[in-house]
Amino acid sequence: MKKIILFIVIMLLASCSTDDAHSIPEDTNIKNVSIEKLTINNQEFEIIPTYSYYLDYIAEQQNSNISKNESFLNHVVTPVSNEIYGNSYSLNGNYHFATPRSISVLNEYISQLVEKHGDIIRFLEEGLTDSSDMLPGGNYKIFLTPYNPDESSLYMQGVAGFADEGLIVLQIDPNVFTGASLKETVAHEYHHTVYIEFSDYETRLHHLIDRVIMEGKADTFAKAVYPDHSPLWIEPLSPDTSKVVWAYIKENKYSYKYEDIINLFYGSVADGLPRWSNYKMGYHLMESFLSNNPDMSVEEWTFIPATEIIEGTEFSLK
Template structure:
């Protein structure tokens, strides 16, 4: 059942436009906007001006791209989020963009799309904060790396940082609003889970990573049951058996490579891509069928091992 909820929203929009020029590029929607919803505050922070600084720098013949991207984008972002300049530096979503002309076009189109994105984020958070109250979270808007194919993910990558900050990387060319709204709900649940559970006080193993994704997809699916999500395409019975056995074998592993195999898939092992999402969603769904009266706030913080115990004998 799709949830429709209208709640009082204080939507603060700055009147002053920040304009930055790079040849024909004018950034007109760069200012930080604040949403206050159900007593929670969300700063919506576009950071593509930093990417534009990178573009301007590498257009110089003597600029080193990796060093320039670190200086203009990653280091400042990491300092802002964590207070230091090394966390997640090697993650693929912060890889140095190489296609400069396409990156410039992405920045331009993304800047034009910000007003539309703000409306969509507002709609999602009105319902999400009502269903599952949380804290105050910054939401960063960044351009999708143009070196990567964005069609498979409909132009959207979502990341929730360990401090609860949400990062949305967007390719306006392949953007789909319904999947974007689903992604915002998914990442919001991650942020609340980090705050409300014991996540910050323990080292996360494969099982906890899988269940965390399953919980967030369950929450987002409750909000958007009609949205077709590429990473939740059902596993076949044979695939499910293979993936379940893999999780049984590695459930208490702290080696990220084991989780990564579920994410990227393994043809030799018969593991499809995005199996961590698929099997996590399946496990949480099976658990909630047995405990249908659990409130969202309750199952959000249920220990992963408790969910694991419900299905490991399948």
């Protein structure tokens, strides 16, 4: 009887284990998910799924005792960094590539992303078509990754991303994203890639004002492409909060400190800053500028320096 009770206790403890690798479904078949090449408005786009790297991470977690951080670095961060940037270190410390610990959920995400791959490609093509119709650009690579299952994607409407020279990285939660949220994110990041390619972005450092206006421009562009879609990060600030956020931006306007933009992005209780203050204020500044310059084309305002944008609003940097 004691042996039976002990066996039951062991089984119950195992079922409550925080390491959920034992519950991973069978291997996900990604053989039909390959690089897609799209030609849109004389621009070339490569859609590159990175799911195989994540499956290598999942497989190692099933079959070894290597730490999750070490395994994810070896199987995802380093090879994806090599594929995107041509080096092994550019994604180190990038919060988009924090180690996912919910292994079985990550595997399920990839299975669903593979199942929905056709729809994802269709939405991407629509988003790139709508965006390039409004603002011509160059040839870009778009990397697809699963959203980190340890984090809620609800506020981001199932899609997160970032852009760099010639590329966009998209992270997709298959349970939350919609065609509208994916296309809006594509438009936002597409604007970044065009700005980076055709401005002086790569030849100088960027202070706080540059970064706030850069996000404001991308959101203004996405809103122009999809006027019916309103993400949470551009909801207007209250008048009082707007004054607090602007005072912080004005005080640190020429700062190159990463912590200052992070305070605006994540919010700071000590400074009275709500989350996404850089997006909200950047979008508000662009609204103010365009209300004073209603006939200016997208291509014109895209490349106007940040300080000149602010000079065309009711705000002052002095």
